[in-house]
Amino acid sequence: MSLPTRTFTITRADLVRYAAASGDHNPIHQDESVAVSVGLPGVIAHGMYTMALAARAVDEWFPGAEVVSLGCKFTNPVVVPADGGVDLVVAGEVKSVDDGLTTVALTVTCEGQKVLGMPKAVVRA
Amino acid sequence: MPVDQSLVGRTFPPTPxxxxxxxxxxxxxxxxxxxxxxxxxAPxxxxIVLAFDAMNAFLEAEQVxxxxxxxxxxxxxxERPVFPGDVLCATLTVASLRQIAGNDIIGTTSVVTDGAGAVVCSTSATLVHRGAAS
Structure with missing residues (x-):
């Protein structure tokens, strides 16, 4: 069963806000020159911010459901431009429902490219 | 500078x-x-807020x-969701260390526990330490 796809627009201001809320002040998420100095294409979103948005979609699909496990690889960076934003698209599909546990396989893309590897959530719903 | 291989298996002190x-x-x-x-x-x-505390302490200790x-x-x-009022700490263990293409691939686990010492969640993170450009 496919779940309704959710799109989030990510701006640099969102990264500043996420840094403050999470305590992750790695400058590669704020400062173009630092990001480029370590070989990144530009300022990138925190992987955990991308993962949090994927978890947000899961929460919208299964309101109030307890999350039992959540995991992904960070396979491609989400590059966030200085002006405007970039769209993150979170799609999900229910893979199984077993013993009260629902397994959701996610597909998280940015400009048509998958940015998370094998993102998966298991919820009690 | 490569991260010290003898770190594998080491558990760092719990975060405050x-x-x-x-x-x-x-x-x-x-x-x-x-x-x-x-x-x-909580979401x-x-x-990760707790796990990040533990990771920062680890990186500082290793001067990374x-x-x-x-x-x-x-x-x-x-094991359960986090709620306001919880008092939590995280304990990080270095699970693995590999080197690929000049980068250190650091596998860590951090266990988040509550004030009663009960496990709230177990997290595992792979951190890629990008070597300095030569």
Missing amino acids: PRAVSEEQVRDFVLATGGSSYAGGA ATFP DLFRIVHGEQKFAY
């Missing part, structure tokens, strides 16, 4: 206990795509620059 406030959970909700917070469980990725770290993989296995 952090009391989770409603304001902190609200900020996290609003910073992660939520439109409002009316109390209740699923909230325990945070800006050279990119997140490779993250997993959470939950």
